[in-house]
Amino acid sequence: MQIEAIGTAARRADLIPGDCFFFHDGKQSAFAIWSKEEEGGHTAAIVFSREGGDRLPWAATAGLPHTILLTRPLLLRSDPTSVTFGNEVPLGNLITAGGSFYLAAALGRIDVVTINIVTGMTENIPNTGSFVSFSRWAAGIVEGERWIPVFEFPLSPPR
Structure with missing residues (x-):
């Protein structure tokens, strides 16, 4: 029998940087990227959940469950109609600069952390002037x- 599923149950301890997964945040399933x-x-998990308030996504360094749904390798597709040129680092946007792709997340109330979305490692966006982002x-x-x-x-907006 063949099974088609987006992933398999796994332990948080098995994650490697760049892995995508879902977990239950106490109210609903949340998507995250391990960094x-x-x-x-x-x-840390870069979490896409409204539990972080208005600052989406946010970096969770503790409090994650041990059992997660580890997805199969994912492909990220940008929406070309959402492209922006500039030098701001908007949270959650897919950012390209210096030949790499990045994502910015809230770290606490005022700090921001950026990760290289391909490697999953924290990394500063190269200071090459402007860059392109997709909202x-x-x-x-x-x-x-x-x-x-x-x-x-x-x-999606909360219901």
Whole structure:
């Protein structure tokens, strides 16, 4: 028998930087990307959940459950109609600069952390002047010629 699922149950301890997963945040399922500082550094989940308030996404350094749903490898697709040129670092936008892709998340009430979205490692956006960002993007699985959406940013308004 073949099973088509977006992922499998796993332990948080099994995550490596760049892994995407879902977990229950106490009210609903939340999407997150696992990140890590350089060698020996702290780990954090970049969480896309309204539990972080208005600052989406946010970096969770503690309080995550041990059981998660680890997704299969995902492809991020930017929405070309949402492109912006400039030098601001908007939270949650997919940012490209210096040939790499980044994502910014809130760290506490006033700080911001950026991760290289491909490696999952925290990394500063290169200071090369302006960069391009996309305010809308989706993560999904490609099966043959079929696109299976798993997560879309920005989050839908609360109901």
